[in-house]
Amino acid sequence: MELDGYKIIVTGSARGMGAATVRAYVTAGARVIGMDLDQEAGERVARDATQAGPGSAGFMKVDVSKADEVTRAFDAAAEEMGGLDVLAHPAAIQRPGDASTVTVEDWDLMMAVNVRGTMLANQAAHRLMAPRKRGSIINFGSVSGLRPEPVAPAYSASKGAVHSWTRTAAAAWGADGVRVNAILPAIATPMYEEAKARMTEDQLTAHYWQNEQSIALGQKYGDPDRDLGPVMVFLASEASRFVTGQLLPVDGGQASVR
Ligand SMILES: NC(=O)c1ccc[n+]([C@@H]2O[C@H](COP(=O)([O-])OP(=O)(O)OC[C@H]3O[C@@H](n4cnc5c(N)ncnc54)[C@H](O)[C@@H]3O)[C@@H](O)[C@H]2O)c1
Numbered sequence: 289m290e291l292d293g294y295k296i297i298v299t300g301s302a303r304g305m306g307a308a309t310v311r312a313y314v315t316a317g318a319r320v321i322g323m324d325l326d327q328e329a330g331e332r333v334a335r336d337a338t339q340a341g342p343g344s345a346g347f348m349k350v351d352v353s354k355a356d357e358v359t360r361a362f363d364a365a366a367e368e369m370g371g372l373d374v375l376a377h378p379a380a381i382q383r384p385g386d387a388s389t390v391t392v393e394d395w396d397l398m399m400a401v402n403v404r405g406t407m408l409a410n411q412a413a414h415r416l417m418a419p420r421k422r423g424s425i426i427n428f429g430s431v432s433g434l435r436p437e438p439v440a441p442a443y444s445a446s447k448g449a450v451h452s453w454t455r456t457a458a459a460a461w462g463a464d465g466v467r468v469n470a471i472l473p474a475i476a477t478p479m480y481e482e483a484k485a486r487m488t489e490d491q492l493t494a495h496y497w498q499n500e501q502s503i504a505l506g507q508k509y510g511d512p513d514r515d516l517g518p519v520m521v522f523l524a525s526e527a528s529r530f531v532t533g534q535l536l537p538v539d540g541g542q543a544s545v546r
Pocket residue numbers: 299300301302303304305306323324325326350351352353377378379380381401405428429430431432472473474475476477478479480509
């Protein structure tokens with residue numbers, strides 16, 4: 289019950305790492321509100337987590353790229369829970385492409401959801417946390433934001449922006465007691481499976497050598513509940529009270545990051 293009494297928002301909560309984070313926090317005793325575009329799956333994840341307990345979870349349908357929706361939902365969630373201690377922010381999208389032909393539409397979409405969405409959710413959380421001089425914000429970057437990503441250039445650029453933003457927000461909000469870190473995961477989720485399903489044989493081979501072969505712990509992507517969940521609890525809790533501005537790979541050793 290490391291997070292007994294904690295009030296937490298988790299975006300992207302309907303599947304993948306967001307859903308695993310909801311489960312990890314409820315298992316640790318927290319009160320959680322999940323947010324996602326997918327209402328049916330989001331409600332199911334919250335219901336199942338609450339049934340398992342000992343904490344509980346609710347759900348709100350929110351598009352993280354829309355400023356007014358984010359402000360309204362975060363205020364309503366904090367009012368319902370009686371405050372906000374932690375924001376976990378995995379919500380993001382990935383679309384394929386290559387550097388020569390990536391479209392303005394795809395570029396703008398990924399910048400809107402992945403970059404603007406991070407800024408909006410972080411600002412809304414900080415506004416609620418700062419008066420209490422306490423809070424932890426956990427963003428999601430990517431190894432794609434550190435090195436070339438031949439099949440997803442806009443996604444890669446958007447994650448580089450999340451890294452810079454995370455460091456800037458951590459520096460700006462430390463005085464308010466608000467910590468901001470980013471996870472750089474290599475975890476098997478629907479996003480990962482969908483990206484692989486779109487690849488040609490050649491791209492799959494390149495993907496193996498670029499992404500899987502370099503995972504020191506077993507050459508394969510991790511499990512959202514076993515490998516990511518406990519790290520999310522650590523970054524939410526007082527155990528990480530002196531950790532901020534960090535890009536933390538949870539990737540079995542795929543990347544090493546300062
Ligand atoms: N899977 C990996 O190995 C990997 C690697 C590097 C980075 N990441 C990052 O980790 C995070 C979690 O990834 P995942 O694999 O669990 O993804 P996922 O696609 O499985 O889940 C993402 C969730 O975000 C939601 N979402 C998308 N757009 C939204 C919006 N506008 N508003 C609200 N919700 C929205 C989706 O509905 C979905 O439920 C993402 O930021 C991703 O970029 C993942």
